[in-house]
Every structure is written in structure tokens, then in C-alpha cells.
Amino acid sequence: MQNMSERDAFAEMHATRLARLWAVERGLVFGRLDHTDEGRLYIGKLGLTDDEQHRLLIDWRAPVAQPFYRATPSAPMGVTRRRHLQTKGRDVVGVDDDLLDLDSLTDDDRATLNGEAALLAALDERRTGRMRDIVATIQSEQDRVIRSDLNGVLVVQGGPGTGKTVVALHRAAYLLYTHRQRLERRGVLILGPNLTFLRYIEQVLPSLGETDVLLSTVGELYPGVTATARERPEVAALKGDPRMADVIARAVRDRQKIPRQPIEVTLGRITLTIDRPMLEAARNKATRSRRPHNQARAVFVRSLLNALARQQARKIGKGLIDEEELADLREELRTEPAIKSALNRLWPYLTPQRLLLGLYGSPDRLGAAGSALTPEERRLLRREGSRAGEWTESDVPLLDEAAELLGEIDEHVLRASAMQAEEELAAARQAEQSEREAEIAYAREVLELTGLSDVVEAERLAERQRGDGPYLTTAERAAADRTWAYGHVIVDEAQELSPMAWRAVMRRCPTRSMTIVGDIAQTGSAAGARSWEEVLDPYVAGRWRQERLSVNYRTPVELMAVAARVLATIDPALRAPDSVREVDARPWAAPLTALPALVKAETDEGGKVAVVVPDALLATLGEQVAAAVPGTVVVSPGAARAKGAEALDAPVAVMSVTDAKGLEFDSVVVAEPDLIAAQSPRGPSDLYVALTRATQRLGVVHERPLSPALRDLPSRSPVPANGL
Numbered sequence: 236m237q238n239m240s241e242r243d244a245f246a247e248m249h250a251t252r253l254a255r256l257w258a259v260e261r262g263l264v265f266g267r268l269d270h271t272d273e274g275r276l277y278i279g280k281l282g283l284t285d286d287e288q289h290r291l292l293i294d295w296r297a298p299v300a301q302p303f304y305r306a307t308p309s310a311p312m313g314v315t316r317r318r319h320l321q322t323k324g325r326d327v328v329g330v331d332d333d334l335l336d337l338d339s340l341t342d343d344d345r346a347t348l349n350g351e352a353a354l355l356a357a358l359d360e361r362r363t364g365r366m367r368d369i370v371a372t373i374q375s376e377q378d379r380v381i382r383s384d385l386n387g388v389l390v391v392q393g394g395p396g397t398g399k400t401v402v403a404l405h406r407a408a409y410l411l412y413t414h415r416q417r418l419e420r421r422g423v424l425i426l427g428p429n430l431t432f433l434r435y436i437e438q439v440l441p442s443l444g445e446t447d448v449l450l451s452t453v454g455e456l457y458p459g460v461t462a463t464a465r466e467r468p469e470v471a472a473l474k475g476d477p478r479m480a481d482v483i484a485r486a487v488r489d490r491q492k493i494p495r496q497p498i499e500v501t502l503g504r505i506t507l508t509i510d511r512p513m514l515e516a517a518r519n520k521a522t523r524s525r526r527p528h529n530q531a532r533a534v535f536v537r538s539l540l541n542a543l544a545r546q547q548a549r550k551i552g553k554g555l556i557d558e559e560e561l562a563d564l565r566e567e568l569r570t571e572p573a574i575k576s577a578l579n580r581l582w583p584y585l586t587p588q589r590l591l592l593g594l595y596g597s598p599d600r601l602g603a604a605g606s607a608l609t610p611e612e613r614r615l616l617r618r619e620g621s622r623a624g625e626w627t628e629s630d631v632p633l634l635d636e637a638a639e640l641l642g643e644i645d646e647h648v649l650r651a652s653a654m655q656a657e658e659e660l661a662a663a664r665q666a667e668q669s670e671r672e673a674e675i676a677y678a679r680e681v682l683e684l685t686g687l688s689d690v691v692e693a694e695r696l697a698e699r700q701r702g703d704g705p706y707l708t709t710a711e712r713a714a715a716d717r718t719w720a721y722g723h724v725i726v727d728e729a730q731e732l733s734p735m736a737w738r739a740v741m742r743r744c745p746t747r748s749m750t751i752v753g754d755i756a757q758t759g760s761a762a763g764a765r766s767w768e769e770v771l772d773p774y775v776a777g778r779w780r781q782e783r784l785s786v787n788y789r790t791p792v793e794l795m796a797v798a799a800r801v802l803a804t805i806d807p808a809l810r811a812p813d814s815v816r817e818v819d820a821r822p823w824a825a826p827l828t829a830l831p832a833l834v835k836a837e838t839d840e841g842g843k844v845a846v847v848v849p850d851a852l853l854a855t856l857g858e859q860v861a862a863a864v865p866g867t868v869v870v871s872p873g874a875a876r877a878k879g880a881e882a883l884d885a886p887v888a889v890m891s892v893t894d895a896k897g898l899e900f901d902s903v904v905v906a907e908p909d910l911i912a913a914q915s916p917r918g919p920s921d922l923y924v925a926l927t928r929a930t931q932r933l934g935v936v937h938e939r940p941l942s943p944a945l946r947d948l949p950s951r952s953p954v955p956a957n958g959l
């Protein structure tokens with residue numbers, strides 16, 4: 236048996252290693268350093284040695300590889316020559332040298348030495364719909380971010396296309412490599428803005444040999460809940476307001492309220508009275524226990540039952556009773572249906588879902604919990620006939636907040652059901668033939684009890700309990716556990732998170748080892764951030780550090796000039812990042828009616844095309860484009876991950892700005908830009924995001940007059956009606 240499991244462990248280890256090696260096959264070796272001390276070093280996606288333990292390849296994250304990214308002619312770090320290798324499959328198809336040995340260079344040579352050829356070649360490549368790793372061309376300012384210390388909160392502020400996302404992913408890989416033990420156990424959480432975006436980035440870490448990272452959105456953060464519904468910006472803004480923490484706390488206390496009138500319970504010939512002093516005493520005890528609601532219930536119930544037992548003893552003429560008699564009477568009362576139902580009304584077991592739906596569904600409860608809100612704000616929270624399946628992304632932090640205050644449902648309740656399930660399981664085991672079904676049923680029940688059924692498949696849990704299936708990885712265990720504390724948390728597009736979402740994120744990272752990347756100028760959410768101080772000071776005032784990225788690797792100069800004019804309308808003090816590339820295509824404008832034909836023409840030019848539209852026009856324009864270009868995918872709001880993948884693989888994707896966040900395409904057409912700018916309080920930032928998604932070509936189509944920032948775009952020459 237022992238040998239079996241050892242063999243299995245080895246098999247698993249080698250299988251993991253093999254999977255890693257396959258994953259890094261593309262571009263395995265990409266650099267060479269000629270070093271004065273270390274000799275010749277090859278740099279690659281991971282480290283390799285030969286049978287005699289001589290190093291063949293150095294992992295890009297190792298300290299000796301650092302000069303590959305940082306060495307300059309003025310600070311060569313012991314390197315005489317840096318060579319970039321371009322490979323196709325296993326063949327080297329090009330080399331590009333930087334000579335850093337100053338003595339052998341003329342002044343002119345020195346001025347032109349920056350190794351840009353490899354970078355520019357990488358940036359010009361046609362987009363595949365998936366983000367790629369950039370290990371071969373990481374720039375020095377990016378390398379500083381990637382290798383920054385694990386501890387503390389690091390903010391990476393940078394304009395569009397400065398590589399914030401890709402750098403954050405490489406930082407995750409670097410941290411896992413450098414602090415493997417600590418992070419493998421606790422895991423790394425990466426939060427992105429939407430599910431399409433997660434699909435867009437999910438290949439990067441595996442291609443660097445890292446798989447144990449959990450990618451999620453705020454909407455997916457609460458196990459068992461999928462946030463798919465959308466809501467108006469003003470509702471989202473209110474739900475993200477920090478005052479909601481108090482509203483939730485009051486909503487919980489409201490469920491512990493003492494009724495004005497005493498409650499009479501008739502048991503056979505006697506009638507017991509649950510009166511105010513009794514209830515107040517029980518509630519005070521429960522509150523003083525400082526336990527969350529569902530656990531404090533036990534204290535409340537015990538105190539109340541004791542008082543009732545004493546009353547009962549008096550009424551049946553028993554007078555003073557000892558502890559043992561008290562316990563007997565109490566346990567009898569506990570099972571009385573009339574008392575059970577009174578207890579359930581006085582201090583109900585509550586799940587976060589029930590609490591929130593009860594709150595949204597009742598003006599009375601909203602009135603009681605939301606006394607700090609205006610009547611108009613309370614109306615915004617109202618939801619008629621809410622169903623559990625209709626959660627929005629801004630509900631998720633509120634569910635999390637509620638879960639914190641409510642606690643788990645009392646253990647013995649869970650245990651009683653689990654014990655029953657276990658007995659059933661034992662019986663089923665004896666009956667051998669139905670063994671597997673019973674295990675699955677049991678697992679399913681456990682999952683339902685813990686509210687995780689949507690997250691971990693019951694079959695999988697059953698396999699794990701039997702001990703013959705794959706173990707859940709750290710990332711999988713973390714995903715299923717609301718209270719998991721991660722070793723490091725990376726938040727991308729962090730400017731979008733509301734104060735309530737930050738509370739949920741901070742709860743998951745008690746050590747405050749975090750990387751927060753974003754761009755304040757791109758904030759689109761009405762509940763999002765106006766400054767990093769505002770976001771972080773409540774948690775780590777004066778204890779966070781900031782790095783800035785200043786070069787735009789995505790958007791060419793010609794396109795960025797247009798976006799920069801829109802940026803100036805948001806705040807003249809804001810500066811767009813400098814672009815490194817020029818293209819031969821000027822941004823254009825055309826009538827809205829020409830959209831389908833123009834999109835067709837764009838796809839014919841090649842590459843991935845996105846049409847970014849105002850929310851209100853998504854369905855109509857989506858339909859028109861889909862009719863003109865077969866294979867078009869329209870990304871509906873809150874679409875699932877699978878839909879995101881379809882959109883990224885399609886030749887044309889039509890989407891709103893919310894779903895375009897963080898993505899990039901070869902060609903982008905923005906429909907009715909001024910409607911996008913007017914559709915919410917942060918509309919101009921949305922327009923800025925839309926205009927900065929293209930790597931090659933950009934156009935706008937409109938019926939409404941264009942604002943001054945876009946007015947002088949040249950008209951695109953008419954496209955023949957057949958789009959050819």
C-alpha cells in the first residue's frame with residue numbers, strides 16, 4: 236500500500252513536470268547573456284540542468300537573469316552582450332544583439348542601443364484574441380514592478396496599454412517562483428474586471444509554467460453565487476457605498492428585534508409567556524457573547540429556554556429546581572413545535588442570501604436598516620419579487636459582508652444533518668452495489684449544506700473522499716472557501732472596485748501583501764475610485780508604495796493622439812502615456828448607417844475586430860453587424876466565461892465598454908462615441924477606454940454630432956454597399 240502511494244506521488248510529480256514542460260515549449264529559450272563573471276548564460280521560461288547538474292537554461296525569474304532586463308550601456312551589470320533569440324518551434328529564426336561592453340562602442344552606437352528591435356517585432360504581431368507572455372521583452376520599468384518585494388501593498392498606476400495587466404501576471408509568476416513555499420500553500424488570487432477578460436489572460440501563467448493561481452472577478456468571489464444580472468449605475472454606486480456596511484449590520488440586528496407584545500405559548504394545560512424582560516436578557520447575553528448572529532443564536536435560545544423552564548416549573552407548582560431538572564425541562568421545551576416556531580421568528584437562522592433578499596423585498600426592513608439613507612436611496616434598493624438567482628456584481632460584497640456578521644449556521648445543526656447523511660452512507664456501503672451513488676449523494680448534501688454546490692462538483696468531492704481521485708489544488712480549495720486567506724492578492728483594473736468590494740478583497744488578504752494595478756483616468760464605475768489614497772488609506776494609510784508605468788505598448792501614436800484629446804476633457808491635468816509605435820492608418824469617422832459594411836471591410840483587412848457600443852444600442856447594432864459578418868459574437872452583459880472565449884475567438888465581437896475593459900484588438904470601431912460619454916457620470920472615461928483598445932486601426936461611427944475632441948477626424952471614404 237505504502238509503495239503504491241509513493242509510486243502515485245512520483246507519477247503525479249512527473250506528470251506535473253511534464254505538463255509544465257509542454258506548456259513552455261513555445262519560446263522556451265529567448266535570450267543569452269555574455270557575462271564577465273558567469274560566462275555565457277541562456278535565459279528561458281524555466282530552469283534546466285543536464286545529468287551532471289550543469290545549468291543549461293536559467294529561469295527568467297532567477298536573480299542571475301535580472302541583467303537581461305535591466306542592464307544598460309551605462310549600468311551593464313557585468314554583461315558585455317545581451318542577445319535576443321527569436322524561435323519558431325525548435326529553430327532559431329533570428330537574433331538581435333545589444334552590445335553593452337562600452338569600450339568597444341562608439342558614442343553613436345551607444346545612443347542607439349536599446350534592444351528595441353525585439354520589442355517592436357513583438358508589438359507589431361497580429362493579435363490572437365489571447366494575451367501572450369512577454370518574458371523575452373520585459374522592459375526595465377516593468378521589471379522593477381515584477382521583482383518588487385512581496386510584502387506590503389504595491390500600486391501600479393499606468394495609462395492604457397502600459398502593460399499593467401501583463402506585468403501583474405508576470406509578477407504573480409515571479410512571486411510564486413521566489414516565495415514558492417509560502418505562496419503555494421496560501422495561493423495567489425488575481426481579480427479581473429469581467430469574465431471575458433479572465434478568458435483573455437488565462438493562458439499567460441500556464442505558458443510560464445504556473446497553474447496554481449485563482450483567477451476571479453468580484454462577482455465570482457462569493458462561493459455558490461454567480462452574479463449575472465446588471466443594474467443601473469446609481470444602484471451599483473449605492474450598493475458600493477461604504478454606508479452599506481452599516482445598513483447590513485442594522486439589517487442583522489433588525490432580525491433580533493424584540494416584539495412589543497408578549498408571546499403566549501400553550502403546552503397542554505399550561506400557557507407560557509415569553510415577555511419583554513426575558514427576551515431582553517436573552518438578547519443581551521447573545522450580543523455580549525460577541526459571536527456572529529447564527530452562532531449567538533445558541534446563547535439566545537439557551538437563555539430563553541432556561542427562563543421558560545423556570546416559568547414552567549413555577550406554573551406546575553415545582554418551585555425551585557436544580558440544574559439537572561432545569562436541563563431536562565429545557566430540552567423538552569426545545570423540541571416543542573410551538574416553541575421552535577417562536578424561536579425561529581425571534582432569532583432566525585439566516586443565510587446571507589436570505590438576509591439580503593428579505594431586505595430588498597420589504598420597505599419596512601429597508602426603513603429599519605437604512606435609516607442613514609435617504610428615502611430615494613432606499614427606493615433604489617427595493618426589488619420586487621427578487622429571486623436568489625438574480626444577483627448582481629455589487630450584491631456580492633454585500634453578501635460577503637452579511638456572511639461575516641451572520642457566521643456559519645450553528646455547527647450542531649450542520650452536524651446533525653451530516654451525521655444523518657453519514658449513517659445513510661454507511662448503510663449504502665453495506666449494500667455495496669450502490670456505493671458510488673451514495674457517496675455522491677452524500678457529497679452533494681455536504682456541498683448543499685455548505686452552500687458550495689455550484690463551485691466544486693459533487694463527483695469530484697466524492698472522488699477525493701474515496702482517496703483515489705486527484706487532490707484539489709490550493710486554488711480550487713481557496714475558491715470554495717469564503718474565508719480563505721490568500722498569500723498574495725493582485726487586483727487588476729482596480730480603479731473599478733467600490734469601497735464595499737474593497738472590504739471583501741481586504742478580508743481575503745489579512746497580511747496585506749497585494750499588487751493593485753489600474754488607471755484612475757479609466758474609472759468607469761460610478762462606485763469606482765477617484766484616487767489611490769481614497770481607496771487605500773482606510774486600510775494601509777501611509778504604508779503603501781507606488782510605481783508608475785509610462786510607455787504605451789498597445790496603442791499607436793496616431794490613435795493615442797485622439798484618445799488624449801478625450802482624456803483632456805476629463806481633466807486637463809491628466810497625461811496620456813507615450814506610445815512607442817507608429818502605424819500607417821489614421822483614425823476615421825463615418826455615418827452610423829455604414830457600420831455593418833465598414834466592419835465587413837475591417838475584417839477583410841485581417842485581424843480581430845471589436846465594435847464597442849453604448850449599452851442601449853448593444854442589441855440593435857449587434858444584430859446589424861452579425862447580419863453583415865458571419866461569425867460575429869455579441870457579448871451580452873454579465874456573459875459567462877464560455878461566451879467570453881467565443882467573443883475572443885470570433886473575427887468580430889460587439890460589446891459594451893464594461894466588457895471591453897482590459898482587452899485589445901487589431902481594429903476597433905466605436906459606435907456613437909458621444910452617447911458612450913453621456914451614458915453615465917463616468918462616461919468620458921468609458922470613451923477613453925474604448926478609444927485605447929486598438930493595436931492597429933480605429934474608427935468611429937455616429938449619427939449624433941461629434942464632440943470637439945473627435946470632430947476633426949477625417950471621413951472614411953464610402954464603402955461599396957456590398958462591403959467589398
Ligand SMILES: Nc1ncnc2c1ncn2[C@@H]1O[C@H](COP(=O)(O)OP(=O)(O)OP(=O)(O)O)[C@@H](O)[C@H]1O
Binds near residue numbers: 372374395398402897
Ligand atoms: N515589454 C513588453 N513586450 C511586449 N509586449 C508588451 C510589453 N509590455 C506590454 N506589452 C503588450 O502591450 C499590450 C498592452 O498591455 P496590457 O494589456 O498589459 O496593458 P494595460 O496597462 O493593462 O492596459 P489597459 O489599462 O488599457 O487595459 C499587450 O498586448 C501586452 O502584451
